[in-house]
Amino acid sequence: MKRFGFYAGTLFVGALAHFFCQRYLSLPSAAPDVLLLLTAAHGFACGPMTGQMLGFCWGLIGDSTGTELFGVSAFNLALVGFLAGTFRRRVASERVTAQLVIGLVATAVQAVVGRTLLSSFEAGSRGSLFVFLLQCAMNVVFVPWVFLATERW
Helix, strand or coil: CHHHHHHHHHHHHHHHHHHHHHHHCCCCCCCCCHHHHHHHHHHHHHCHHHHHHHHHHHHHHHHHHCCCCCCHHHHHHHHHHHHHHHCCCCCCCCCHHHHHHHHHHHHHHHHHHHHHHHHHHCCCCCCCHHHHHHHHHHHHHHHHHHHHHHHHC
16 A cells, blocks of 8 residues: 555656646747656666556656657656666666766657657657757756655655
């Protein structure tokens, strides 16, 4: 019961943080992807199964409110959570420089896998390089705070 409460509370707080950032801290073309950063942070903190499960659930929450193809975010976040959990023994994720690299790599993985899946199912789905770089910059700004919050949680 205690574990279920932890997961339910984590999913709820993460979704609220993501929706807050999407609403109030976004620019016209990009916003910090808090769910992506939370998934990577929980993958590094708790392991691949927890990161994958939380990423999949957060992805479904994001997909249910989004306008893109349903399931792409769930797959992306589950993949990022699994990869983060798999590499957690090889990366010193408590260091800020490692966290910045983790944020950049997670954003790049999400962009590449997401665009590949979307281009397979939708015609004409292309993103600009400026939006990608802006997304990377916003995620890099937020990643140390997300890792700190995950450590405290």
